Amino acid sequence: MSARVALLLLWGLALNPVTEEAIFFDTRPTLWAEVESLLEPWANVTLTCQSPLWTLEFQLLKDGVAQELVHLGSPATEYRFPLGAVTGDTRGLYRCRYSMDSGRTSLSNLVEVTGAEPLPPPLLSTKPVPWITRGLNTTLLCLGGLRGVTFLLRREGDDQFLEVAEAPEDTQATFPVHRAGNYSCSYRTHASGAPSEPSATVTIEELATPPPPTLTLDSGFAGLLRPGSRTTLTCVAPLSGVDFQLRRGEEVLQVPMASTSPDRVFFQLNTLAPGDGGVYTCRYRLRDELAPWSLDSAPAELVLSDGTLPAPELSAEPATLRPEPGTLVQLRCRAPRAGVRFALVREGAGQRRVHGLLGPAGTEAHFELRDVSAVDSANYSCVYTDTAPPLAGSAPSAPVELRVDGPLPRPRLRPLWTGAVTPGRDAVLRCEGHVPDVSFLLLRSGEEEPSAVVWTTHPSADLVLTYVGPQHAGNYSCGYRSNWPHFLLSQLSDPVELQVAGG
Template sequence: MIALLVSFLLLWGFTLGPVAEAAVFFDTRPSLSAKSESQLEPWTNITLTCKAQLVTMDFELLKDGTSQELVHLHSPTIKHQFLLTGDIWGLYRCRSGLSNDGWTELSNLVEVTGPKSLPSPWLSTEPVSWITPGLNATLVCHGGLQGVTFLLRRKGDDAFLEVAKAGEDVEATFLVHKAGDYSCTYRTHAAGTPSDPSAPVTIKELAAPPPPALNVDRESAGILRPGDKATLVCVAPLSGVEFQLRQGEKELPVPRSSSNPDRTYFHLEALAPRDSRPYYTCRYRLWNQQSAWSEDSKPAELIVSNEQLPAPELLAQPASRSPEPGALVRLRCLGPLVGMRFALVREDAGGRRVHRVLSPAGTEATFELRNVSVADSANYSCVYVDPEPPFSGSVPSASVELQVEGPPPRPRLRALWSGAVTPGRDAVLRCEGLVPDVTFELLRVGDTKPLERLHAIHPSADLTLTYVGPQHAGNYSCRYRSWWPNRFESELSDPVQLLVAGA
């Protein structure tokens, strides 16, 4: 029998970033781990255990992207063991049955390879990859074989070595107090040769935590009137922190609410014209009062106008209601006073919202819409506000309508790999467009139903074919679309060919 060894590659990570709304989500994916009859010879008599999140009678083991063994039990259980026999080299995942005759998503990945060099574990940070006064980082080394011992090292520090036994989840946790480049390995027994190291993880030391993001809530994104309410959303890169809203150097003790532990909503009541300036910022810190405040967020701005100043004039260049796709359109807002703050307002099916704000030296602000497409179709107007007392604002200008015909620019699809994809690995394709805040779709050439779909704020997205098998070989294209506020769909990109090794 050919000698074999098991290692674990965890394929999901910790994602941070703003989302529109918090949602309750229960992860039904099972976990997959390996157990050997002997830690001295971990490549013999290997059993894979698929542990479900909910009791079930159905389990499936997959190898190299294709079904290997399907099991229907006589009574519900939480886990099932698969004994590997024959030619067992490969990349394994499992899934468990759901009550509606469906299946969960695939488990983590377990790799079975030869014993000459132990495959690498995977090292991740929780919750962040930096340390500050009062906040340490946690490193988690993930492995797939039960009973191994993990070793953590810091680059350039021969004296540093942390050792931990794998827990029930075949991973070990290390608390990190110093900055540096860390990697981890594992060994199956005390005299055993350690595995290849994980990819390095860099822990940075910062004087203050990095800034949060502060945004104006969609309902407050238009031109506001004195007495209106407004909501600002502050999102931190980690959960369970204390937030603070500021205006200049002054803290604003306003009412707040939260639907997610990484963010808070600041509710401003009865706005006055002066609330257009100065800008708002937010920051956060751990609930420990001794910890440092983060850096301030980028400023967010509210535009409040009492409409006591005369309306400006908005002109479009070229002066066409239907500019050519890809053209540069300049929207010139002309006011009667110098030193004003000008806001371009966009109005479409999604409502009225401030599109851009400028502070020109003279009496005219020029807003540029580059590479216009159907996504820019809307009615535009502008206002100006005085940033100095008494903080008056203007009546809105007359609207300028833009209707750009035809589909948006065609995207480009790129493969983020070279050569043929190894069965059982993921294939990532990057779809690059020119329009932000759209939904990207990956399609197999000749099919109409998308295989993958992802909404992205930026004008590109990485679309992943998970756990590729021989059945995935073929040509793929991508497109992007929007259902709101403007409905449009791009043409398909040129195709990219996916080759699967051995197929």
């Protein structure tokens, strides 16, 4: 194993997927441009950086490169950077940052200074979600870089629709949305002035039924538990301030609940009885008595086994327990009778998790492991449970130890841009792997610390280099790290060269 791979594996041991969100104070600063005259916006410009915390240091960044650090004599929450008349030297994409006691810094929003007409586009976003339904107050937020402008909202294909909002002391405007459509916004500095470039289009849908939440059991895996134990189901909605409901089939369950943030709830199932196994779903609705319930979440299945029924038999096909990477392995679980529910259990890192659930008509269930790799190496066993009272469950089968040699398959890295990247813009690279539930790492040639890390349940992820400058130029590769049942790092992808314009 190379020293670089060993370092990355050790670094990865401290990185775990986030399963619960805490509520954090937003420490990002805000940057905007103030002009001496809105009739001539580029004649005399000042960039103002505002921090949410008191600080002694501010710094302006231009086109991805940090400028001189400003040291203050006394703490402040705001600093003004005068640019004067915009010239070729001061045109660019700006952000700012400030120093915190912890030593951490975070970048502000982006402000584009062009010195030319039309003015640069604003940013249009939705709050809280990009859809409308009964009882929900959806808004569109248009954010520009200049303070004191007038914002204009348009709906595609509707020449009669134009919403206007003045922001004399702000850099943004909020528009309520009552109809579905494709929206864009722009701004103007004065009544007779030409509007800016339009924002990117945002689509608002009208939904009779809100979209489903997500439901997970413990760490996101279906669980195998014994009667008398306890577990937690987490339901997460796409917006905050809603009422939640847990159901088993069509039965609405009244169970203890807890929450750490307004978009989720933890349903606590204590002292599980044999009849508590089965398929669970959750849903939500806005706090309006006439508001509809959302679509049901994808189901989460809870398997309870008391171990009183005879153990099944588990076998593998092909019979070799060291299959070649990339092959198909079938694990066959056979029970002494038909009409039962089978669960395949995988063991690793001191945990037992349900890997698959089947309910065949006969006495045998066929579980398939496709395109196996080293991450599939584990001890497997199976159990079966009754589907009708008395709802007993079997003892586990004798384990089958499966070992797949070799590294994890090499991912593919693709740049989501063409040519050289404009300084100050973001560079997005898509890493396409083969295994879900992994951490993706973006690595720059010659550096040991990852440039970006993303954990996802999907077998691919977009890795973002924020606010690219000349210092970001170079060759990048990606890899992925399995989190369970083993800490394994894949081979690295072929490199992709990032070129920065003007470099």
